[in-house]
Amino acid sequence: MTGGLLRLETRRSVMLWMLPLVAMLFWFITYRPSMASPPLWNVRAMAMQTTTLAVFAPTVVGAAAWLGWRERRHRMADLVIGTARPRWARQLATWAATTWWAIVAYLGCVGVLYGVTAWQGAWGGPLWWPAVVGAVSMPAFSALGFVAGVLRPSRFTAPLVAIGVFLALQISLQFIHGDHSYWQISPLVAGPWEIGPDPGVATFYRYLPDLPIAQVLFLAGLTAALLGALGLPAGAGGRCLRRCAAAITAAGLVAAGTAVMLAGTGRLDAHGMIAIPLLHNAGNDRPVRYTPVCSHTPIPVCLHPAYTGYLPAVTEALEPILTEVVGLPGAPVRISQSAAIYEQGPDNRVTISRAGPPTSGTPPVFHLLLPHQMTTDEFAVELRAAAGHSIVNSVVGGGRDANPAQQAVTEAILGTSSVAPPGSPTAAAAQRLAALPTTARRAWLLEHVAALRAGQLTLAQLP
Structure with missing residues (x-):
């Protein structure tokens, strides 16, 4: 009967009708900007984690919240009391169906982006941790919306909670200050916040899974706590079931709290990733061959x-x-x-x-x-x-302490005027040297470069 109930909920889930909207938003917010960036796994995968979850969060939360108060909306609460399955089991089936469609949509979108990136010849292999964090976020978003719909049954709950979750995720990013911030636990964070899509991260060295592991632990704990809370009311089921729900809720809260504390111990390592001491594997510090x-x-x-x-x-x-x-x-x-x-x-x-x-x-x-x-x-x-x-x-030598002759030769070779002020003797000497044919200038350099490096030439001695 459980399998039949789950199949029934899967067929009639409102999330199924949200898939075209999700695909359109993903194409506009994630796919198009990704195609404008170079085909680098790190750049596209890390940006994908942030933008794709910003697309899915309000959509999944809103759909789950709408389903959460379905029984109240259709005035079926009294009719289903006498069913063989406890209310908590029915609610979990509805949540599971919504989560199933959300994960299918998410993996489909990520699969398209990763497939195109591989087809464009990106070096190395895909970064899977950003995709894992996104996939684990779907049950958490669905649980959050569903619980809101159950606890606050109203036609306004779905849009309000969808907007609220989106704003909360975006506003939480503003509280990230430095690499020891607890707010890095947000699933929108794929690396040091505001470092931007730096191609150097996770290229010469491996992508560190430290922060993603903490995020997965947080999301799993949040999901367990929310779903366990549905089984706590007296009408959810028998005493044994409610005790089980209480244990799940407590375990989820402990896991989520532990993950937040771990995120607060993170530090920016020398290779541009967040390293968490208790989760860090020193083997990931070796350079990639x-x-x-x-x-x-x-x-x-x-x-x-x-x-x-x-x-x-x-x-x-x-x-x-x-x-x-x-x-x-x-x-x-x-x-x-x-x-x-x-x-x-x-x-x-x-x-x-x-x-x-x-x-x-x-x-x-x-x-x-x-x-x-x-x-x-x-x-x-x-x-x-x-x-x-x-x-x-x-x-030519000199560096920051270069003398006028060294500055003039540097400007002549580079074809710039960034060191010598226009109209100065150094600039005039640089223009004079730059006007020589390449072969003549090179012959002079071969003969005089040793003296030039030693600082023994003056502007008057330049050709």
């Missing part, structure tokens, strides 16, 4: 294979500079992409820097940190300004 993809420029540019799509833009931005400095003393023999180091600042600010010095080894290798969250034009400008300056400085 990969074979870099390299350009065929005079000085090869080698990137992580996840960034293969970035290679043409990086090569185009750096090739003029590499052509100028290749073979010169101090010039790198390879440009190799570097992992980033993340450090928590005040509130939610996160400092992102290069892991290690710009240049290391013999012969020297330049470690490149790619800029993030920029348009194509901004990407090229930022790359030339940051990496280009560092590469040229490794050849």
